[in-house]
Structure formats: structure tokens, C-alpha cells
Amino acid sequence: MNLVLSIASHAFDAALALVYPQPCAICGGSVESRHDGVACARCWNEAPLFRGDETLCWKCGALSLANVSDDKRKTIRCSRCDDDAFTAARACGLYEGALRASILELKRQPHVARRVAQLMFDVQQREPLNRADVIISVPLHHDRERERGFNQASVLARELARLVGLPFDEHSVVRRVHTERHRAGMDAKARRQSVANAFTVRHPKSIAGKRVLLIDDVFTTGATVSACATTMKDAGVTEVFVLTVARA
Ligand SMILES: [Zn+2]
Ligand SMILES: [Zn+2]
Numbered sequence: 001m002n003l004v005l006s007i008a009s010h011a012f013d014a015a016l017a018l019v020y021p022q023p024c025a026i027c028g029g030s031v032e033s034r035h036d037g038v039a040c041a042r043c044w045n046e047a048p049l050f051r052g053d054e055t056l057c058w059k060c061g062a063l064s065l066a067n068v069s070d071d072k073r074k075t076i077r078c079s080r081c082d083d084d085a086f087t088a089a090r091a092c093g094l095y096e097g098a099l100r101a102s103i104l105e106l107k108r109q110p111h112v113a114r115r116v117a118q119l120m121f122d123v124q125q126r127e128p129l130n131r132a133d134v135i136i137s138v139p140l141h142h143d144r145e146r147e148r149g150f151n152q153a154s155v156l157a158r159e160l161a162r163l164v165g166l167p168f169d170e171h172s173v174v175r176r177v178h179t180e181r182h183r184a185g186m187d188a189k190a191r192r193q194s195v196a197n198a199f200t201v202r203h204p205k206s207i208a209g210k211r212v213l214l215i216d217d218v219f220t221t222g223a224t225v226s227a228c229a230t231t232m233k234d235a236g237v238t239e240v241f242v243l244t245v246a247r248a
Pocket of ligand 1: 029
């Protein structure tokens with residue numbers, strides 16, 4: 001984090017400490033702890049979070065209705081993600097309620113509530129994401145990053161790297177095409193094509209042979225993280241795991 005952003009973040013922390021309790025972004029009730037960010041404890045309790053015992057597509061993390069014993073969970077595949085380049089993707093929960101409100105807030109302020117950071121940490125500790133040895137965030141195009149002032153995925157990645165004790169590589173992968181806003185009505189195939197060549201690896205030597213944990217805020221179709229994974233694997237990365245705060 002550069003110095004200005006670091007100072008801004010600390011100033012923001014101080015401001016947060018002053019304004020709590022604040023109204024919950026979801027129910028309007030009172031958020032008593034700044035660690036909860038924009039949602040109150042009750043809304044966090046009601047958030048559709050994954051607790052680690054759900055049956056998921058082992059690859060993309062989609063909820064599965066299959067009823068299997070624990071030892072068979074690694075065999076579950078939804079088949080929709082067969083072509084995706086990542087090894088496995090997981091999220092803290094569904095893009096609703098407290099997680100959705102937290103993600104929307106993160107687009108406005110470069111600050112990760114402790115509750116959100118802890119949820120990401122918990123998911124990272126589980127198989128198979130705990131096999132990664134370096135953290136990378138899905139890059140924004142630099143025009144877009146300049147417009148917003150920060151990349152929300154990098155803010156998440158930096159905080160997770162600090163908690164987990166893994167290196168955060170912020171510079172090896174860059175976005176060369178501005179594909180952030182998909183046109184309304186784009187289907188999955190059109191999205192995939194629009195993002196296919198969006199990324200490039202600037203420093204292949206620094207990531208070759210590594211197992212990457214790729215961070216983004218939301219997993220929607222998987223097109224973006226899959227394109228980013230393809231680019232990194234072409235550069236010699238052996239495996240790409242994906243962790244997002246939520247999945248749509
Ligand atoms: Zn609430
Ligand atoms: Zn799947």
C-alpha cells in the first residue's frame with residue numbers, strides 16, 4: 001500500500017471509531033461493533049454464509065444438492081465449470097445481505113471490516129485453498145483504478161495476506177483491456193469472449209511454479225477469474241485457487 005493510501009486508511013479507521021454505533025446498511029438497526037463494518041450483528045447472523053460442511057461442486061464451489069458422505073465430497077462436480085482454468089473456487093457465502101452490503105461498501109472505501117477478513121481467513125484455511133503459496137488479486141485496468149482510487153480486490157488480498165502470512169504479489173499480473181463493465185444482456189459465452197485476453201503477466205519468473213490464491217470480491221459466472229487463471233497458467237503457474245467474498 002502506498003503511503004498516501006495507508007494514511008487515508010488509518011484516518012478512515014479513526015473516523016469509523018468515532019461514528020460507531022452507526023445504522024445498519026440492511027435493516028437500519030444499530031451496528032455496535034466497528035468489526036462488523038456496515039451490517040449489524042443480527043444481519044450477520046442471518047447472512048447466507050458457507051460454514052464448510054455444505055456439499056459444493058469441489059471445483060467451482062457451487063452449492064450442490066447431492067447427498068454424499070464426507071469422503072466423497074471431493075468427487076462432486078457441477079459440470080458447468082469443466083472448462084474453467086482454476087483448480088478450485090470458494091466464497092464466504094452468497095451475494096446477499098451482509099456480504100453484499102460489505103462488498104458495495106468496499107467499492108466506496110478501501111477498508112475491510114474485520115468480520116469480512118476473518119470469514120476469508122476461515123475459507124482459506126480449508127482444503128483445497130490452503131495449498132496456495134502466494135496471493136494475487138484480480139487486477140483492475142489502470143484507468144479504472146485511477147478513477148476509483150484503489151482496487152477493491154487488492155484491498156481484500158492485502159488484508160488476507162497479512163492474516164495468513166503469505167506473500168501478496170500485486171505487480172506480476174496486469175489487466176490490459178478495460179472489461180470491467182459487461183454490457184447488459186451479455187450471456188456467459190459473450191462474457192467469456194470479452195474477458196478472454198484481458199490479462200497479461202508482466203513478471204512470469206516471479207510466479208512460475210507457484211500455486212496462486214486469486215482474490216476477487218464477487219464470483220458471478222467465473223469468466224473473469226478463469227481468464228486470469230488461464231493467463232497465469234500460460235506463464236507457468238501450476239495451480240490457481242480462487243477466493244471471493246461472495247458468489248452470485
Ligand atoms: Zn442489520
Ligand atoms: Zn462447478
